[in-house]
Amino acid sequence: MSLADAIRSRDVADLPGKRDEDWRWTDLRGLIRALPDPSRPLADLGAGPFDALAAEVRTLANGHGAPVIEVAAGQAATLALRLISRGDGAHAGAVRIAVAPGGRLTLLESHEGQGGYLAQASLSITLAEGAVMERIVLADDTADGVSVVEADVALSPGADYAQTVLTSGGRRQRIETRIAHPGGHAAVRLDGAYLLADKRHADFTTIVTHQAVHGTADQLTKGVVRDQARGVFQGRIVVAEGADHTDARMGHHALILSDRAEVDAKPELEIYADDVACAHGNTVGALDEDALFYACQRGIPEDEARAMLTEAFVGEVVDRIGHAGGREIAAAFVAGQLRGGQ
Template sequence: MSVAAAIRARDPAELPGKRDEDWRWTDLRGLVREVPPPSEPLDPAATASGPFDALADEVVAVANGGDTRIGVNAGGSRTVALRIVSRGAGSHAARVAVAVGLGGRLTLLESYEGEGAYLAHAELTFEIAEGAVVERIVLAGDDAEGVSVSQAEVRLEPGADFAQTVLTGGARRQRLETIVHHPGGHAELRLDGAYLLDGKRHADLTTVVTHEAVDGITRQLTKGVVRDQARGVFQGRIVVAQGADRTDARMGHHALILSDRAEVDAKPELLIHADDVSCAHGNTIGALDEDALFYARQRGIPEPEARAMLTEAFVGEVVERIGHEAAREQAAAWVSERLRGA
C-alpha cells in the first residue's frame, strides 16, 4: 500500500493507515475517504518564486506532479533550488531522481509550496557516489488543508557525506520520510529536522537508517514545538546490520508542548546486530522552562516575547547545524517568523 498507488488507481484502500505499524500515528486511510481527481496542469512560471530561488545557481520546479532529474558530474558542483508545488484540490505525484558522481558536490534547497486541499506524493531517490558531498535543506510549506507525503530514499557509497535538515510547519496530514542505506566505509550522515506546529496541523518526520558495513557514522537531531491542537510525530530507526562493526550512531529527539490539547508521539529505535559499536539515542518531551521564563520577565521582557525567545533558542540548535550560510540565515528567519507570528 502506498500513496502513489492510491493516486494512480484513485483507490483510498491503497492508502496506508493506522493498522500499518509505521503509519499508526499518520492515518491516511481513515482521513481520505475519496481520492480526488487528477490535479489540473500547472505552469510553475505562473506561481510566485520559491523561498530559495535567490540562493541557487538554478531552479528546478515540479508543479502538480511530474518527473525530473538532477545530476552532478564527477568532480562537479551545483546549487539547485528544487520547488515541489501543489495547487488546487486534486491529487498528483512527483518523482525526482538525484545522482551525484564521484567527488561531486550538491547543495539541494528543496521547498514544498502548497495551496488548497490537495493530496500530493513526492518520491525522491538519491544516488551519492564515493567521496561526494550533498547537503539537502528542506522547507515544507504545505497548506493547512493539504495532505502531503514526501518519501526520499538515499543510497551512499563509501566515503560519501550526506547532510539533511528538514523544517516544516505541517499540514492537515503531512509525512516527510527519509530512508538511508549506509555503506559504512567512513561515509558520514547527518539527519536533522524541526517541526513548528499550530492550529490543527500535523507533521510526521520518519527516518530509517541501515548501517550495512563497518566504520559508518550517523548523527541525528530533531526538535519540535507544538501548540493549539497540533500533533507532531517523530519516528527514527537506526539499524546496525550484522558485521557493521565500529558503527558510530547518535540520535536525539526533543519536543516542547505549549498547550494542553497539543500532542507529540515519538518512537526512537536502535536495532543493533553487531558487537563493536557506539550507539545511543535520547528522547525528551516537556514544556518551557518556567525558571528561564520568570528570569526573562524579571528583566522586563514581555511574556509572549520571552516565550518566543526561549522556543527560538530551543530550535536554534538544529538550524545552526546547517552548513550553507545563506540557507541557514533563511531557516533562522523562517523559525523566528513562525514562532513570533504564533
C-alpha cells in the same frame, strides 16, 4: 500500500492506515474517504524561497515534470528544487538526484502549497564515492493539504550526506527519509524541526540502515507544538550483522505549549553487530518556567520571552546548517512560524 498507489489506482484501499505499524499515528485511510480528481497543470509558478541563492531552479508542479539533477565528478553545484501543490486535486511525482565521485551538491528544496491537495513526492538520491551533499528543506504546506514526501538515499563509501528539514505541518504531512549506509567512513547528518500550531500534523520518519564497518550517523530533531497540533517522530537505526565500529546517535526533543497538543515519539535501535557506539535520547516537556520568569524579570514581555526561548530551543538545529544563505532563510522561517503562533 502507499499514497502514490492510491492516487494511481484511485482506490482508498491502497492508502496506509493505523493498522500499519509505521503509519498508526498518521492514518490516511481513516482521513480520506474518496480520492479527488487529478491535479491540473500549473502555468504561473512565481518565485520560490531559494531562487536567489541557486544557479538553477528545477520544479515539480502538481506532479507534472520529472526533475533529474546530476552533478558530474569533481564538480560543485547549488540548485533549488521546488515541489509545488496548488488546488484541490491529487498528484504524485518523482525526482532523481545523482552526485558523481567527488561531486558536491547543495540542494535547496521547498514544498509550497495552496489549497486542499493530496500530494506524494518520491526522491531517489545516489551519492558516489567521496561525494558530498547538503539537503535543506522548507516544507510549507497548507492547513488543508495532505502531503507525503519519501526520500531514498543510497551512499557509497566515503560519501557525506547532510539533511535539515523544517516544517509547519499540514492537515496530514509525513516526511520520510530512508538511508542505505555503506559504512566505509561515509557520514550522515539528519536534522529536522517541526513547528506546529492550530490542528496541523507533521510526521518525521527516518530509517538509517548501517550495512558495513566504520559508518557514522548523527541525528537531531526538535519540535514545538501548540493549540491542537500533533507532532510525530519515528527514528530507527539498524546496524546489520558485520557492521562493526558503527557510531550512530539520535536525539529527539519536543516542547508542548498547550494542554491539547500532542507529541508521539518512537526512537528505535536494532543492533546485530559487536563493537558499536549507538545511542538515542528522547524528551518531551514544557518551557523552562525558571528561564521564562528570569526573562520577564529582565523586562521582556511574556509573549516575547516565550518566542525567544522557543527560537533558542530550535536554533540548535538551524545552526548546524552548513550553507550560510540557506541557514539565514531557515532561521527566518523558524522565527516566522514561532512568532506567528504567539
